[in-house]
Amino acid sequence: MIQLGMKQFISYFLGLMFLTMSVVHAAPNLEVNTPAINALKNSMQARHTALASHYESGAIGLTANGLIAVRDAKALPLKDRRGINALVASENSDRSRLYKEVAVANSHPEWEASIQDAFAGRWIDKAQGGWYYQSAGAWQKK
Amino acid sequence: MVASSIKQFLSTLLLATLFFTSQMAYAVSSIQVSVGSIDSPLGQIKDAQFHVDLKGKKPKLNLIAAVKPQSEPDFIPFKLVCGTLLSGRAGYIDCLDGQLTSSIVNAPFSAHVTQQPTQLSFDILFNGINFSDATGLHAAEGLVGDLQFNAKKKNAVWQWDGQLNWDEGEVFWEPFYFGDAGSAFSAKGYANTKYIVVEDARLLVKDVGEMHAMGKIDAKTKQLFDVKVNAQQVDFDGLYTLLLKPTLERSTFGSLVVSGKANWQFAMKDAQPANFQLKLMDANIEDKNGKFAFNHVNANIPWDYDIPQNISLEYENGYLLNLPLGQTKLKAELNRYALTAPELVLPLLDGALCFKDVSAAWLGKNWFWHLRMDLIPIDLNQFSTALGWPVMEGQISGQVPLVTYASKQLSMDGAMTFNVFDGTVGMKNLRIDDPLGVVTRMYADLTVWKLDLAELTRTYRFGVIEGKLDGDVKGLELENWKAVKFDASLQTSADDQRKKISQRAVENIAALGGEGTAAALQRTFLRFFDNFNYDKIGISCKLRRDMCEMGGVAATPEGYIIVKGSGIPSVNVNGYNKQVSLTDLLSRIKRITDGNSIVIVK
Numbered sequence: 159m160i161q162l163g164m165k166q167f168i169s170y171f172l173g174l175m176f177l178t179m180s181v182v183h184a185a186p187n188l189e190v191n192t193p194a195i196n197a198l199k200n201s202m203q204a205r206h207t208a209l210a211s212h213y214e215s216g217a218i219g220l221t222a223n224g225l226i227a228v229r230d231a232k233a234l235p236l237k238d239r240r241g242i243n244a245l246v247a248s249e250n251s252d253r254s255r256l257y258k259e260v261a262v263a264n265s266h267p268e269w270e271a272s273i274q275d276a277f278a279g280r281w282i283d284k285a286q287g288g289w290y291y292q293s294a295g296a297w298q299k300k
Numbered sequence: 301m302v303a304s305s306i307k308q309f310l311s312t313l314l315l316a317t318l319f320f321t322s323q324m325a326y327a328v329s330s331i332q333v334s335v336g337s338i339d340s341p342l343g344q345i346k347d348a349q350f351h352v353d354l355k356g357k358k359p360k361l362n363l364i365a366a367v368k369p370q371s372e373p374d375f376i377p378f379k380l381v382c383g384t385l386l387s388g389r390a391g392y393i394d395c396l397d398g399q400l401t402s403s404i405v406n407a408p409f410s411a412h413v414t415q416q417p418t419q420l421s422f423d424i425l426f427n428g429i430n431f432s433d434a435t436g437l438h439a440a441e442g443l444v445g446d447l448q449f450n451a452k453k454k455n456a457v458w459q460w461d462g463q464l465n466w467d468e469g470e471v472f473w474e475p476f477y478f479g480d481a482g483s484a485f486s487a488k489g490y491a492n493t494k495y496i497v498v499e500d501a502r503l504l505v506k507d508v509g510e511m512h513a514m515g516k517i518d519a520k521t522k523q524l525f526d527v528k529v530n531a532q533q534v535d536f537d538g539l540y541t542l543l544l545k546p547t548l549e550r551s552t553f554g555s556l557v558v559s560g561k562a563n564w565q566f567a568m569k570d571a572q573p574a575n576f577q578l579k580l581m582d583a584n585i586e587d588k589n590g591k592f593a594f595n596h597v598n599a600n601i602p603w604d605y606d607i608p609q610n611i612s613l614e615y616e617n618g619y620l621l622n623l624p625l626g627q628t629k630l631k632a633e634l635n636r637y638a639l640t641a642p643e644l645v646l647p648l649l650d651g652a653l654c655f656k657d658v659s660a661a662w663l664g665k666n667w668f669w670h671l672r673m674d675l676i677p678i679d680l681n682q683f684s685t686a687l688g689w690p691v692m693e694g695q696i697s698g699q700v701p702l703v704t705y706a707s708k709q710l711s712m713d714g715a716m717t718f719n720v721f722d723g724t725v726g727m728k729n730l731r732i733d734d735p736l737g738v739v740t741r742m743y744a745d746l747t748v749w750k751l752d753l754a755e756l757t758r759t760y761r762f763g764v765i766e767g768k769l770d771g772d773v774k775g776l777e778l779e780n781w782k783a784v785k786f787d788a789s790l791q792t793s794a795d796d797q798r799k800k801i802s803q804r805a806v807e808n809i810a811a812l813g814g815e816g817t818a819a820a821l822q823r824t825f826l827r828f829f830d831n832f833n834y835d836k837i838g839i840s841c842k843l844r845r846d847m848c849e850m851g852g853v854a855a856t857p858e859g860y861i862i863v864k865g866s867g868i869p870s871v872n873v874n875g876y877n878k879q880v881s882l883t884d885l886l887s888r889i890k891r892i893t894d895g896n897s898i899v900i901v902k
Binding site for chain 2: 194228231233263
């Protein structure tokens with residue numbers, strides 16, 4: 159019980175510290191543009207055509223950490239399951255790189271994790287009705 | 301694994317049923333057997349309920365049980381039904397209108413099984429098998445075909461042969477998809493207590509061709525020992541689409557359009573790769589993302605674990621990152637996991653990249669390359685046009701004492717020389733990260749000597765400036781071939797003699813500065829002169845992202861001097877904007893050099 163209390167205290171303390179830091183630091187500019195970010199966006203845009211139908215069928219969903227995952231390959235005809243893992247891996251590679259590049263473009267490489275969190279929320283907010291996203295470890299249909 | 305275990309279990313079950321049916325008495329209306337559990341090296345079966353119904357004209361079999369193959373964490377309940385169970389004599393059994401059902405498989409079938417002390421054979425017709433594991437990444441739908449197998453025992457050795465015909469349906473076995481039925485597989489061989497030997501296996505794959513294989517498998521561990529696979533004149537497109545692409549999806553070669561024919565052979569000895577040979581005949585290979593293409597490729601790539609092999613690769617033409625490649629013949633030696641070649645010449649535009657003392661090694665799933673490079677002069681006009689750069693006149697040449705490529709990073713120790721606009725640009729400390737990836741970064745340091753401004757300004761229709769420039773571009777960084785960082789400084793060469801600038805060039809330089817730049821041009825008087833003398837021209841830009849911190853030959857309280865006049869008539873051009881966007885600057889240069897706008901000096 160005491161241990162739990164201490165844990166809660168540390169959580170509150172860290173939360174307070176984070177809030178204070180957020181006030182002190184400028185918010186990251188998620189719209190920043192660099193040739194690298196443009197290249198990543200173009201690469202993701204080109205892939206989106208292939209991904210969109212998978213989001214709609216529920217085969218692929220948005221994860222809580224700003225990436226995507228195969229949710230249910232069985233939602234697809236067999237021929238459309240080809241390359242689905244590679245597609246997800248390539249998209250995640252671009253997304254991870256995007257978060258890193260946005261942090262670098264903001265001159266704060268150490269912001270990568272919080273930028274990834276911010277994007278995660280954005281992807282889910284922008285997701286179309288019927289797409290799946292992860293929340294508290296479970297898949298939810300938007 | 302699940303399917304094969306079920307198949308084995310099915311044979312056992314049918315044989316057990318045979319035992320009951322062959323000894324049945326007419327007074328018996330049904331036979332029911334319950335088994336708590338059966339353990340085997342392949343897995344476990346529990347809660348088995350056999351029920352043979354003898355009441356009707358045609359005996360029926362029902363079996364309910366749960367199977368747990370060793371590879372699976374849980375028991376999988378299943379049901380097996382034989383609509384008609386026939387057994388004319390001992391050792392022969394027919395299961396007609398059969399159905400195997402579980403959470404992962406639904407398999408309608410009819411089977412004929414013969415089991416004798418020295419003979420085992422079965423013929424299974426399957427008619428619409430659906431199968432899927434929990435993830436859906438290993439699945440089959442609507443499989444129709446037949447499987448025949450015969451084995452005869454002689455002197456403790458089983459001689460066997462089998463044939464699988466696949467008439468309808470599709471299979472996805474991550475990452476491979478076999479969508480077109482029409483493939484067939486046949487094999488024969490022998491088996492003893494130690495090994496299962498495949499003497500001749502023939503695999504006919506629709507849209508690819510025919511492959512032959514032989515091999516030896518450990519009977520207990522199922523490990524593959526000796527294998528030889530041989531495919532002649534197979535369709536390269538079919539081979540790539542069906543077998544190569546799925547394993548290369550995320551690599552540089554994962555998105556190709558290919559055509560041509562291929563011969564392929566592969567051998568393993570004692571569970572280790574022993575030799576390999578790939579021959580490509582008049583193949584075409586093109587990256588869908590437009591990064592490279594090779595046309596009319598003929599290649600012979602043999603490899604042997606013990607004996608060094610000579611490999612050759614030729615193509616008629618192609619391109620790499622928009623740079624046209626000429627006819628090329630490459631030869632090298634492949635010694636286990638290392639490649640060496642005294643010289644590889646890669647014709648490029650009107651010149652060539654000449655790689656010398658090439659050595660490469662495959663270590664830890666990565667290639668490491670070391671080589672020297674001589675550039676056989678390449679026309680800079682064609683080179684810059686091909687890359688979509690501003691057109692430049694001159695040649696690229698040079699010698700690079702050491703080029704290395706490792707972990708997707710290309711770097712050069714030594715200098716390359718560009719003979720450009722009658723001057724020289726030296727490039728050193730070149731490094732390119734992930735040259736064929738989504739985000740490519742290039743780093744280099746450039747030094748400029750005696751760039752002829754007359755040639756430069758004539759090329760870009762900028763007005764005429766006579767004189768020469770020296771300077772450097774330190775810490776150049778390109779992101780996807782666009783400059784994002786450098787410290788550049790260019791100024792009139794020290795020993796330069798003839799220094800003249802035309803009125804149009806003065807106006808254009810002034811216009812580059814945008815609204816904030818003004819020319820100290822006394823138009824009322826100086827407009828009658830076409831040319832002016834100058835003492836120095838100089839411009840510097842410290843680029844960070846898109847912002848240039850500008851400078852000139854000297855600073856003034858308000859800004860900097862770009863052109864410092866001299867003699868009579870003379871003119872000064874001053875810059876006032878210390879911070880200039882590179883994008884704006886380039887678009888202004890483009891407007892001016894395109895000659896589409898009239899520049900007005902205020």
